[in-house]
Amino acid sequence: MKFLWPELLWLLVLLPLLAAARMWLLRRRRDQLAGAWPGMFGAAPAANPGRVRASELLLLVGLAVLIVAMARPMWSLPETGPDQTIVLAIDLSGSMAAADIAPNRLAAAQKAAKKFVQELPRGVQVAVVAYADSAELVQPPTLVRERATEAIDRFQLQGGTAIGDGIVTALSALFPGQALDLASVQQPPPAHAVPAPPAVAPGSYAEGLIVLLTDGENTMGSDPLDAARLAAQRGVKVCTVGFGTADGAIVRSEGASEHVGLDEVGLKEIARLTAGEYFRATNVDELKQVYSELKSRLVTRVHETEATAVVAGLGAVLLLAAAGLSLWRSGAVA
Numbered sequence: 001m002k003f004l005w006p007e008l009l010w011l012l013v014l015l016p017l018l019a020a021a022r023m024w025l026l027r028r029r030r031d032q033l034a035g036a037w038p039g040m041f042g043a044a045p046a047a048n049p050g051r052v053r054a055s056e057l058l059l060l061v062g063l064a065v066l067i068v069a070m071a072r073p074m075w076s077l078p079e080t081g082p083d084q085t086i087v088l089a090i091d092l093s094g095s096m097a098a099a100d101i102a103p104n105r106l107a108a109a110q111k112a113a114k115k116f117v118q119e120l121p122r123g124v125q126v127a128v129v130a131y132a133d134s135a136e137l138v139q140p141p142t143l144v145r146e147r148a149t150e151a152i153d154r155f156q157l158q159g160g161t162a163i164g165d166g167i168v169t170a171l172s173a174l175f176p177g178q179a180l181d182l183a184s185v186q187q188p189p190p191a192h193a194v195p196a197p198p199a200v201a202p203g204s205y206a207e208g209l210i211v212l213l214t215d216g217e218n219t220m221g222s223d224p225l226d227a228a229r230l231a232a233q234r235g236v237k238v239c240t241v242g243f244g245t246a247d248g249a250i251v252r253s254e255g256a257s258e259h260v261g262l263d264e265v266g267l268k269e270i271a272r273l274t275a276g277e278y279f280r281a282t283n284v285d286e287l288k289q290v291y292s293e294l295k296s297r298l299v300t301r302v303h304e305t306e307a308t309a310v311v312a313g314l315g316a317v318l319l320l321a322a323a324g325l326s327l328w329r330s331g332a333v334a
Contacts, residue, residue, distance in 0.1 A: 062316070062322055065315035065318060066315035066316070069312035072306060073306070074306055084123070084125065085124070085173070085207065086125070087126075087127045087128075087208065088116075088127070088128050088148075088152075089129040089130075089166040090109060090128070090130060091163075092130050092132040092158050093133075093160055094159055095215050095244075097157055101283055102284075105244060106157060108283075109287065110153065112287040112291055114152050114153075116292075117145055119292075119295060120145075124143075125141040125143055126145070127142070127148075127174075129166055131166030132162065133160030133161075133221070134160075134165060134221065135168070136169065162220050162221030163212070163214055163227075164221050164224040164227035165221040165227075166227075167222075167227035167230075175234065182226050182227065185229035203237045203275025209237050209239065209276075210238045211239050211294055212238055212267075212270070213243055214240075214242065214243065214267070215242070215262060216244075216262060217266065218263070218266065227270075228270040228273040231273075231274045232275070237275055239271060239279065240267040240270050241279045242264055245282050279293070
């Protein structure tokens with residue numbers, strides 16, 4: 001809890017008054033007892049000392065709390081807002097037909113992704129990108145969960161794996177209408193490259209996050225590391241998810257067989273460049289757990305709100321409790 005310092009000075013000024021009030025209460029109690037039994041103060045029947053101390057303590061604490069309320073205390077509350085967007089970028093290459101994860105990788109990925117979407121906090125938007133030999137924004141950012149899950153249901157397998165294009169398309173969902181120039185981050189940049197905009201700290205963009213799932217390695221399109229550098233330049237985290245069994249799988253298409261593996265090194269580097277995280281999932285339950293962890297890592301902002309009314313109410317309750325206890329003990333507020 002924070003305080004506004006000018007008002008907090010009231011607390012420092014009035015604390016001595018609290019101590020003086022306590023001494024006055026004790027002196028008043030002694031004088032009342034002495035007046036009730038003149039000459040025999042020492043033999044006076046003592047009121048229940050526990051109740052006396054309790055009512056005085058409640059009174060003093062209540063006054064202290066009211067003084068704290070005068071300092072206009074503030075407390076910080078984490079929140080997610082409607083301008084936060086999660087972009088799911090999901091691989092639709094032919095290797096997602098592999099049946100090493102039942103019934104196949106694509107169906108398992110769809111099931112886990114839909115569960116993730118449905119469980120996102122109410123104020124968080126979700127967008128969906130599908131990528132294979134190219135990338136497409138199949139669902140722009142929306143708060144309507146059904147639209148995102150329907151877009152995931154419509155996935156169709158294609159050829160190729162353009163991870164870099166998937167990242168760039170996901171960035172376009174977060175920054176609609178803005179130019180995204182890969183040439184500005186290439187190593188070294190081409191001679192004709194447009195100067196890059198001022199870079200921000202990787203991972204510092206609080207309004208969005210990209211979650212990229214793949215079961216293979218990049219085979220075409222933009223360089224994934226250049227795309228990751230572009231995301232880092234914008235401060236956007238890219239959390240990568242490697243999906244599939246440890247041994248990979250054999251995919252058969254048009255009479256040919258191909259072993260597909262996972263480029264974990266590349267996925268880890270994408271996550272590192274963007275201050276994101278890399279996750280590994282070898283079955284649908286592990287993938288659901290990955291999405292659950294990602295949900296718990298959503299960037300939350302701290303919202304400052306004044307707590308004066310709450311603190312003042314607490315102080316008033318304490319004062320009423322002190323008065324009630326005093327009435328119960330002696331029949332009068334003392």
